[in-house]
């Protein structure tokens with residue numbers, strides 16, 4: 001989209017401020033998720049407190065950005081793409097905050113898993129892989145938000161299926177472990193929570209990508225299948 | 238967006254401007270305007286100063302006829318009878334019976350409240366007291382002014398507040414039961430409360446008339462209108478549902494204007 005400036009320089013800088021803070025918040029959440037996955041892999045308790053502490057920063061970002069958005073709406077009555085930016089950003093912020101919650105959930109499960117004596121389940125690599133995929137999706141979604149790139153956002157949305165496939169694979173393997181040795185059931189259930197949290201993180205990344213499309217093209221692609229998404233965006237182009 | 242918008246083809250038209258040009262002498266102020274006016278809807282005209290909003294509005298009641306040298310090309314057809322109201326054979330007085338204009342500054346006549354509203358009826362030959370009283374009350378009620386003035390109908394209109402005077406002008410315009418109401422920046426001289434009451438009134442009035450409103454206040458256009466037309470230097474740049482214009486305009490020029498950017 002062309003970036004001509006507003007008559008009001010202050011308005012320009014307010015909008016820019018919102019956008020850059022969302023990207024900063026995204027960076028913090030990304031690091032938080034990486035740390036959570038690391039906790040799961042290694043059982044490193046230092047990093048567990050790091051994830052919990054980061055949660056406070058993420059919450060502060062959320063409150064701060066919401067406040068900025070409310071001020072812009074009250075003072076500027078944004079229209080068209082400015083309005084869509086404010087709406088899209090507010091939703092993205094909610095997604096980022098939820099991702100932070102999922103990261104916390106992962107560390108809680110990691111603690112239980114690592115504190116438990118008994119048979120381990122050798123699925124670290126698989127869970128890690130899906131975690132890395134989810135983080136990569138988030139990083140790309142933030143990048144698409146920074147560059148306001150709807151084409152990249154579309155690719156991110158279509159690749160969300162990969163994480164879902166990984167999740168189902170992990171689930172199948174866990175079922176096999178549980179059937180073979182019921183003593184693994186507690187740990188298996190906790191790993192399911194971790195895998196599910198990762199899958200949710202992927203969903204939130206996809207939501208952010210959907211907001212990028214909304215901001216740029218004005219089309220709402222949520223709850224639409226691939227086909228409808230295409231035609232909706234064609235129409236908006 | 239909240240409600241699904243009906244298909245434009247299914248909406249009844251009240252008027253249609255087709256290839257409308259307008260000249261003040263040699264100066265062309267309107268260029269090939271094609272624009273539908275949907276029945277019992279509010280259409281807002283927005284655009285930078287001098288783009289031709291007032292000029293366009295004044296074509297509808299043939300106000301330009303008052304000055305020699307002004308010239309129309311193209312047509313504005315009025316429905317349902319599909320008469321071209323710009324046609325030389327059409328009497329401007331006849332046209333003005335079907336459309337009423339409300340101006341920026343309240344302009345009551347130096348008469349009583351009652352006589353201001355009765356004026357258009359008297360011009361049309363209505364003189365029976367009972368009928369006048371009935372029509373005046375109905376118009377004042379429609380303009381949301383009745384309760385405030387019912388005990389002082391014989392007061393001079395100038396004694397009313399600015400907002401009341403504007404509602405009186407609306408009552409005066411409504412008394413003759415026009416098919417289209419034309420508003421040229423009707424609230425620019427009013428405070429926010431009086432403005433809100435006029436906006437509320439406009440929303441109520443569209444149950445009975447078609448409304449065309451020029452406004453410099455973009456939020457006002459967004460609040461009161463169903464359709465918005467963005468004009469720029471005599472041309473119609475974009476016309477569409479107000480929601481679409483304010484959320485997802487198609488034209489980059491429209492977007493620049495409504496978001497307050499350099500075009």
Ligand SMILES: Nc1ncnc2c1ncn2[C@@H]1O[C@H](COP(=O)(O)OP(=O)(O)OP(=O)(O)O)[C@@H](O)[C@H]1O
Nearest residue numbers: 261264266284285286287288289290291292293453
């Ligand atoms: N009587 C006139 N004679 C010659 N030119 C005129 C006359 N009235 C208006 N114009 C010109 O026609 C163009 C359109 O004017 P118009 O008054 O329709 O603009 P507008 O969109 O209503 O502007 P504003 O928002 O300032 O009221 C302007 O360039 C104006 O200078």
Ligand SMILES: [Mg+2]
Nearest residue numbers: 290291292451
């Ligand atoms: Mg004007």
